[in-house]
Amino acid sequence: MKLSVPYLGMLHKAYGPVLRNAGVEIVLPPRPTKRTLDLGTKHAPEFACLPFKITLGSMIEALELGADTIFMPGGWGPCRFGYFDVIQEQILKDLGYSFTMGSAKNPDDLSDMLDLMQRIAGLKSRAGLYKLFFFVLVRLSFLDWAMKKYFHTKPYEVVSGETNRIFEKAIHLIENSLSLPQLLRSATIISRWFKRMEKRNGTNPLRVAMVGELFTLLDPSANMEMDMRLAHKGIEVLKSVWLSDYLNDRFRFKPFRRNQFKFSLRYARPYLRFHSGGESIESVGKTVYFAKNGIDGVIHLFPFTCMPELVAQTILTKVQKDLDIPILTLIIDEHTAPGGVETRLEAFIDLLERRRKRR
């Protein structure tokens, strides 16, 4: 059994070492490149969204490397994501690959999810699986925590590149912490590193929030490392959705973190009263929340033809007017070039800087 899971942000760093330790063979294809996207675009329906195309390309690359089981959770929401597994399986089987597609009927349900993992990972003990699943989630939340710390610290760094070095070291450390006590020890060490770093006083960096669809927000192959690029320009980056928060809303493994969906819904309600699929509530709600809490600008990111985010985009035009907050909408598809995005980002940052000076 050779298992492959499509990339999504830092997910592979959370499950990889743990599952390998438990004796599951994992095939990790190269990080999505131009070739991945080309493969995906070639075989996907024309108007399928970018996440579909990238994950499809990634699956083909994994199958080329000998994977025989693919994990794609499925779902039952108004968003297309729940149907990815079916269409991707059809396309890949049509191409002549033979493999098992591991998908659950209702991936938001813990027992369904565990059944699925038991099936595809071939682990016998249910209790062991339960522990393993939650350990992966906790690891994921620490990875997200390290990244948040990075975005928080980067604008204040004195020695150029020091934050990046610490961040890389931190990720490496978390990746290799294979038990909970070890993980907690690593967290203490990492927070000491960040604390002891030399920081500039008296700077007030621009704060920019990235809101939008989960995959484009988190995966560097989809957003062209926009978050990192913003951080390099000395801007503090915030995001509306983190994978660990998203999963915490479903499986509740972080005792001290409130349900981010409900939190966003409270702020979104004057504009969007019902969950219309995907991350529409988070996009609208978090934009309102950030706007009321001193953000300089918002970047709304989503893939071309994404239905829930189009609803959010329409509503955000109103939010923009009401709360006087600049919003840059970036719609990403397979033709989006990093250069074009860069130009728009620079223009947007210029605008934000000028707004700051005027005040």
Add this chain to the structure above:
Amino acid sequence: MTKVGVPRGLLFYRYFPLWETFFETLGLEVVVSTPTTERTIREGSKLLPGDLCLPVKIFFGHIESLKKGVDFLFTPRYISIEPDAYMCPKLIGLPDMVLSSVDSLPRLIDFPIHCKAKGTKADALFYLQVGKIFSKNKESVEKAYWMGMERQNRFRTLLQRGFFFEEAIDLSRSSDIPKRQSEDGRVKLGIIGRPYYTHDPFLRRSIVEQVEGKGYQLLTTEVLSDQEIEKGIEKLRKKIYWSFGKELVGSAINFAQNGLIQGLINLASFGCGQDSFNFEMIQFTIKEKIPILSLIFDEHLSAVGFSTRIEAFLEMIARGVGQR
């Protein structure tokens, strides 16, 4: 008399008989916007971001033309019309989109219909909620709902018997339903599309005129009963969780299997997220059994561009029929 405005777009093409009878029985005047024109599309496009699909833009164009003369605007929030399937995300967010992009609106009637959460009676509850605005008497609201449902069922039967949308709206007013139009032995083609493509005269005119002009008969997905559609999709690995998706895929498969149809014309709008997947399912299941022509709408649509493709398609069908 209080005027309720119904925009001629989206689910108008599915539920209008019910809405009209319901409001008229309650003693209200129903104002429907004028049929879609170029101008409707232009007005709608001005209000919305460019990537939204054409039917939503048309809907907003109708709201723009309707909003001045009415006291209420009927834009219900259709979340789910059956326990295990959703509507499109854009329909779920529709009233919020209207509120945030159109100025100086009259009061919206925007209660949700959510059968997935509240069970199948959510539909009736919705109309009770709406009726409460206009009438204190619960019984008269219930009566209006049942009158509306009766007409809706007649309308559905008429569509199943092969009547056109406009004819069915008129004929469903009287209680006796005429028999099926006589079988004339024309070659039949199926047209797979949501009701707001297949029934909007502006969108369908170029296609229907040309196809019927060549002596073919077009059948919409609505000639099939729910059971027939259900039968079409029962073999799929996973049930489709969009009501329209179910209808389109189920009827396409049924058309291909029952041998009544010689070819399929698939209508979708540019950038429609669901239809990209639905069409993939259709193609995957039946592409070897039946010829399919896929036409994509956007706001730059021109009848000429379609006509060449339809002509070629019809020629292919004619050759296939001749050979048999």
